[in-house]
Amino acid sequence: MDTFKKLKCFYLPYKKYFLWSLFFVLFITTITVIYPIVLQLTIDEIVLKEQYEYIPWIVAGFLSLMAIKGVSAFFHQYLGDMFGIQSVYRLRNELYEKLQRLPFMYYDNAKTGDLMSRLTADVEGFRFFLSFGFSELVRFLLLICGTLTVMFIYSVPLTLVTIAALPFLAIAVYQFDKRVHPAFRKIRESFGKLNTNVQENISGIQTVKALSRENFEISKFNDANGHYKEKNLSTSLVWAKYFPLMELIGNICVVALLAYGSVLVMRGGLQPGELVAFFSLVWYLMMPIMHLGFVINLFSQSKASGERLLEILEADETIRNKENTVTVPALEGHVSFKNVSLRYQKEDALALNNVSFTACSGKTIGLIGATGSGKTSLTQLMTRFYTPTTGEIFIDGRDITDYPLKTLRSNVGVVLQESFLFSSTIRANISYGRPDSTMETIIDAAKRAQAHEFIMELPDGYDTMLGERGMGLSGGQKQRIAIARAICMNPSILILDDSTSAVDMTTEFNIQKELKEVMKGRTTFIIAHRISSLKHADEILVLENGSIVERGTHDELVTKQGYYKRIFDIQYKDQKAVLQSTVG
Numbered sequence: 001m002d003t004f005k006k007l008k009c010f011y012l013p014y015k016k017y018f019l020w021s022l023f024f025v026l027f028i029t030t031i032t033v034i035y036p037i038v039l040q041l042t043i044d045e046i047v048l049k050e051q052y053e054y055i056p057w058i059v060a061g062f063l064s065l066m067a068i069k070g071v072s073a074f075f076h077q078y079l080g081d082m083f084g085i086q087s088v089y090r091l092r093n094e095l096y097e098k099l100q101r102l103p104f105m106y107y108d109n110a111k112t113g114d115l116m117s118r119l120t121a122d123v124e125g126f127r128f129f130l131s132f133g134f135s136e137l138v139r140f141l142l143l144i145c146g147t148l149t150v151m152f153i154y155s156v157p158l159t160l161v162t163i164a165a166l167p168f169l170a171i172a173v174y175q176f177d178k179r180v181h182p183a184f185r186k187i188r189e190s191f192g193k194l195n196t197n198v199q200e201n202i203s204g205i206q207t208v209k210a211l212s213r214e215n216f217e218i219s220k221f222n223d224a225n226g227h228y229k230e231k232n233l234s235t236s237l238v239w240a241k242y243f244p245l246m247e248l249i250g251n252i253c254v255v256a257l258l259a260y261g262s263v264l265v266m267r268g269g270l271q272p273g274e275l276v277a278f279f280s281l282v283w284y285l286m287m288p289i290m291h292l293g294f295v296i297n298l299f300s301q302s303k304a305s306g307e308r309l310l311e312i313l314e315a316d317e318t319i320r321n322k323e324n325t326v327t328v329p330a331l332e333g334h335v336s337f338k339n340v341s342l343r344y345q346k347e348d349a350l351a352l353n354n355v356s357f358t359a360c361s362g363k364t365i366g367l368i369g370a371t372g373s374g375k376t377s378l379t380q381l382m383t384r385f386y387t388p389t390t391g392e393i394f395i396d397g398r399d400i401t402d403y404p405l406k407t408l409r410s411n412v413g414v415v416l417q418e419s420f421l422f423s424s425t426i427r428a429n430i431s432y433g434r435p436d437s438t439m440e441t442i443i444d445a446a447k448r449a450q451a452h453e454f455i456m457e458l459p460d461g462y463d464t465m466l467g468e469r470g471m472g473l474s475g476g477q478k479q480r481i482a483i484a485r486a487i488c489m490n491p492s493i494l495i496l497d498d499s500t501s502a503v504d505m506t507t508e509f510n511i512q513k514e515l516k517e518v519m520k521g522r523t524t525f526i527i528a529h530r531i532s533s534l535k536h537a538d539e540i541l542v543l544e545n546g547s548i549v550e551r552g553t554h555d556e557l558v559t560k561q562g563y564y565k566r567i568f569d570i571q572y573k574d575q576k577a578v579l580q581s582t583v584g
């Protein structure tokens with residue numbers, strides 16, 4: 001019940017729909033219990049006493065009851081659905097908002113397909129119980145109480161015989177629930193894995209095809225699909241075992257009733273009509289208890305779903321605004337790192353080790369170093385994508401946590417190594433960070449990023465729709481749009497993470513020429529493997545295993561015999577000679 005308690009803020013506001021739905025359930029249940037009474041009266045008072053003139057009245061009464069039951073069923077169903085649909089509408093929105101707030105760290109470990117199945121299948125599973133299961137549970141309780149009351153009125157000993165069978169039924173139902181709940185959780189998990197498989201395959205289809213791994217992917221999917229099938233089969237085995245058992249217990253009870261009830265009728269202790277009514281009533285008692293299995297099943301499914309939804313809702317938002325943030329119109333871009341270290345996971349090695357540097361506003365800092373040396377990690381700390389394990393980062397003299405995340409991130413323009421473009425127009429992609437940008441600003445940003453020309457060659461220019469993941473554009477074109485997107489935000493700090501690696505030398509040269517203009521007045525961090533991309537930087541930091549091992553201008557660094565000089569030699573001198581001298 002804890003899961004439902006924790007999620008109550010989503011469904012309690014709509015309780016009026018649920019309560020009205022219950023009101024109509026009351027009608028439906030009352031009418032259901034009245035049926036056997038009408039049957040008993042028809043047999044005992046009309047047929048046996050031959051008072052046939054009452055038959056039209058009985059028929060009219062029966063039809064009226066059915067009409068009322070029909071109308072009540074409509075409202076019960078509609079209001080129940082309203083309750084479920086309205087509740088999960090809010091829940092779905094809240095989950096999505098939470099996903100927007102969760103830090104990078106969460107996504108490092110999460111699987112997209114699994115998250116998608118939580119937001120779709122699990123939300124639906126939860127809705128179904130709210131719409132149907134909840135009121136079904138109440139209906140069963142009402143039906144059992146109503147039925148027992150009428151039964152006791154008809155015959156106490158016969159009712160006691162019926163009740164004697166109930167504990168056996170209850171044990172079977174309990175055992176069923178004990179097995180079916182974990183089984184459903186496993187089904188949900190398995191479904192999440194299946195989704196992950198499909199999602200990863202579609203996202204990486206180019207790699208799959210390029211490496212001819214279709215058969216491997218098919219067999220991976222077959223395994224996941226097989227696992228899902230196994231989980232479903234073992235759950236249906238639980239169903240198949242327990243349902244006949246429950247029905248058997250019900251039938252034994254009916255046979256006992258038939259035997260004992262007939263004796264009572266023969267002795268004159270019970271009217272024949274009352275015995276007939278009893279047979280209907282006994283099923284009103286057995287059916288809900290047997291169906292309790294189905295409702296418990298629904299409950300288990302929705303509980304399992306609810307738990308998975310709570311895992312998202314309760315996930316730690318490690319990176320959020322602190323209470324007393326400062327409001328500033330814009331940042332100037334004076335960045336300073338003080339003894340900053342970063343370890344992504346407890347068991348990982350340090351990705352950054354005691355890094356300290358200062359970048360005065362308007363200056364350009366180049367970051368170079370081998371793959372995995374910590375260049376990207378360093379810039380990701382500035383935007384608070386991650387939190388340093390130790391040390392402090394200041395912008396304009398204030399700790400970066402003093403600023404609201406929105407202020408911080410809207411002042412830092414980032415062009416990532418792999419630029420992601422949304423499946424919308426080029427114009428919307430460029431103005432994504434500043435949706436209110438004028439067309440003039442968008443074109444200006446595109447021109448500076450050397451993107452305007454090729455955009456104008458596209459059939460719809462800036463209104464060209466991009467496919468999923470920006471399909472239809474070359475890697476270099478995508479990078480240029482991503483640069484335009486960052487420029488469009490007019491940030492005071494610009495981070496270019498290997499952002500010109502996919503363009504040819506001439507375009508890189510042109511972009512850099514334009515970027516010089518763009519970089520004026522902004523603090524810029526250029527991460528690059530090509531010396532040509534950062535040799536004009538005011539300071540170059542050379543990273544190795546998370547530490548700054550060299551620093552200085554290009555001219556200073558080429559005079560030292562360090563990593564930078566070696567890279568410089570490889571890129572600018574006779575590569576073969578350098579490599580030979582190193583090996584030798």
Ligand SMILES: Nc1ncnc2c1ncn2[C@@H]1O[C@H](COP(=O)(O)OP(=O)(O)OP(=O)(O)O)[C@@H](O)[C@H]1O
Nearest residue numbers: 108344345351369370371372373374375376377378
């Ligand atoms: N999200 C992450 N979770 C765990 N470890 C990470 C994560 N991102 C990076 N790392 C690790 O941190 C170290 C530094 O990675 P980083 O991406 O900062 O290097 P880099 O210098 O930018 O490399 P490249 O030039 O290849 O982009 C590496 O050992 C990397 O494996």
